[in-house]
Amino acid sequence: MKKIFSALGMIGALIFSACGGKGNTGKTVTEERDSTFTTVKHPEWSRNAVIYEVNLRQYTDSGTVTAFAEELPRLKDLGVDILWFMPIHPISKQDRKGTLGSYYAVADYTAFNPEFGTIDQFKDVVRKAHEQGMKVILDWVPNHSGRDNRWVTEHPDWYEKDSLGNMKGVYDWTDVYVFDYANKEMRKGMIDAMKFWLTDVDVDGFRCDVAGEVPTDFWDEAHPQLQAVKEEIFMLAEASKPELQKNGFDMGYNWPMKDLFSAIAATAGQYSFKGTDGKIRQFPETHATAIDSLVRKQAEEYPKDTYLMNMVTNHDLNSWEGTEFERLGNLTDAFAVLSYTLPGMPLIYTGQETGMNRALEFFEKDKAPAWEPRNAYFTFYQNLNRLKHTEHALAAGLEGGEMVTYPASSQDLIVFSREKENSKIVVLANLGKEDSEVKFSGKAPKVDGMVNFFTEEAAQIPATLAPGQYLVFIRK
Numbered sequence: 001m002k003k004i005f006s007a008l009g010m011i012g013a014l015i016f017s018a019c020g021g022k023g024n025t026g027k028t029v030t031e032e033r034d035s036t037f038t039t040v041k042h043p044e045w046s047r048n049a050v051i052y053e054v055n056l057r058q059y060t061d062s063g064t065v066t067a068f069a070e071e072l073p074r075l076k077d078l079g080v081d082i083l084w085f086m087p088i089h090p091i092s093k094q095d096r097k098g099t100l101g102s103y104y105a106v107a108d109y110t111a112f113n114p115e116f117g118t119i120d121q122f123k124d125v126v127r128k129a130h131e132q133g134m135k136v137i138l139d140w141v142p143n144h145s146g147r148d149n150r151w152v153t154e155h156p157d158w159y160e161k162d163s164l165g166n167m168k169g170v171y172d173w174t175d176v177y178v179f180d181y182a183n184k185e186m187r188k189g190m191i192d193a194m195k196f197w198l199t200d201v202d203v204d205g206f207r208c209d210v211a212g213e214v215p216t217d218f219w220d221e222a223h224p225q226l227q228a229v230k231e232e233i234f235m236l237a238e239a240s241k242p243e244l245q246k247n248g249f250d251m252g253y254n255w256p257m258k259d260l261f262s263a264i265a266a267t268a269g270q271y272s273f274k275g276t277d278g279k280i281r282q283f284p285e286t287h288a289t290a291i292d293s294l295v296r297k298q299a300e301e302y303p304k305d306t307y308l309m310n311m312v313t314n315h316d317l318n319s320w321e322g323t324e325f326e327r328l329g330n331l332t333d334a335f336a337v338l339s340y341t342l343p344g345m346p347l348i349y350t351g352q353e354t355g356m357n358r359a360l361e362f363f364e365k366d367k368a369p370a371w372e373p374r375n376a377y378f379t380f381y382q383n384l385n386r387l388k389h390t391e392h393a394l395a396a397g398l399e400g401g402e403m404v405t406y407p408a409s410s411q412d413l414i415v416f417s418r419e420k421e422n423s424k425i426v427v428l429a430n431l432g433k434e435d436s437e438v439k440f441s442g443k444a445p446k447v448d449g450m451v452n453f454f455t456e457e458a459a460q461i462p463a464t465l466a467p468g469q470y471l472v473f474i475r476k
Helices: 008-020 065-069 072-078 119-131 150-154 184-199 216-229 255-267 289-301 315-321 324-341 376-390
Strands: 051-054 082-085 135-140 144-146 176-178 205-208 234-237 251-253 307-310 345-349 402-405 413-420 423-430 450-452 470-475
Touching (some): 065 119, 072 376, 184 216, 255 289, 307 324, 315 324, 315 345, 324 345, 324 423, 324 470
Parallel strands (some): 051 082, 234 251, 251 307, 307 345
Antiparallel strands (some): 144 176, 450 470
């Protein structure tokens, strides 16, 4: 669940920066970083990791955790490292949306949704995932609960009240009540519930829903307490809020990059998703050069060694803003490559590895496409995962290589390199609507001794790139 917001102002600022600001200068990202380091100690296993979002309800015919367990070897073969389960708690019945309700209207924070099976069956899946070398994080909903959550009657003082003394919702989320974080006991109750899943179920962390709506000092308080019961935890904030990643979170959402991808695709005539009003969202004219500007802006704003999660889709986007193909069109694969090679960690959502091009139901039972036979999309993401794992230059945070951009004569081209120790990658992509000559206004990337990652042919800078065409070169 996310608060829908417009990033058009930010995109406009980035366009200005790309044309006349610091962007596309050929300087490395860290040369312009002024912020202090994060105090969060990232697990080493997170540095070159790929995160995969599990929509358990829609994953199999039964939607159970035992049926999902059969897919663990396939996901291991795909090359994912962190399994993020959408909320697995019982769902409130009062004022629920649709037939089955929203995962994000939690009825009990220390119970398992019987729709999915039993908590012991989930523990078994966590154990099996660990045996496969994968980590498990839970989607956690700290801002609000369902309207018949047991805390509503047991601790009514834990909730915010309106002017009439009634518990209140937020936005159009009419199935939830909002917590009152001024209440210290409420904070303790929330942290204790999170500890339960770390100690009793052995999960490895949390993806925290609308984390930016919760006071930052709560996360500063919660993180060390959670780490005290399990040292290596991973915390993901559904927010693009730098202050959260100073003391509370390993990684935040890269919502601005997502919006930038959409704006670039719209400029190239590829954005086709129509909202509930039947209209296509309008974006300012935006080109590939704005990506470099955003990376530099974020490098200045966020604490050093922080992570951001890059994506072309997730459950919110798929259900409410269109599939990646509706938003990005023939540039989808190029943007997927960028989600892996730009600084940060890439996300794969349920069905993305099949090329799923439809929205999954949010409040009803649905089913993702069949997982077998595996198709070209599985191979595509399997290869990208291998790239992420084997190239140290692509590690998240300061362990990765600095991003060096190469200004091109076309504003639709993005060309950059990242290098760390013996690892080097060079990425070229045309994000426009026409063929583009590959010419540089300054120095060109050196690709001697490199090969095309996907074809293993000797690397060579092409004379032109077609719309949506991308190249990734690596050292032999």
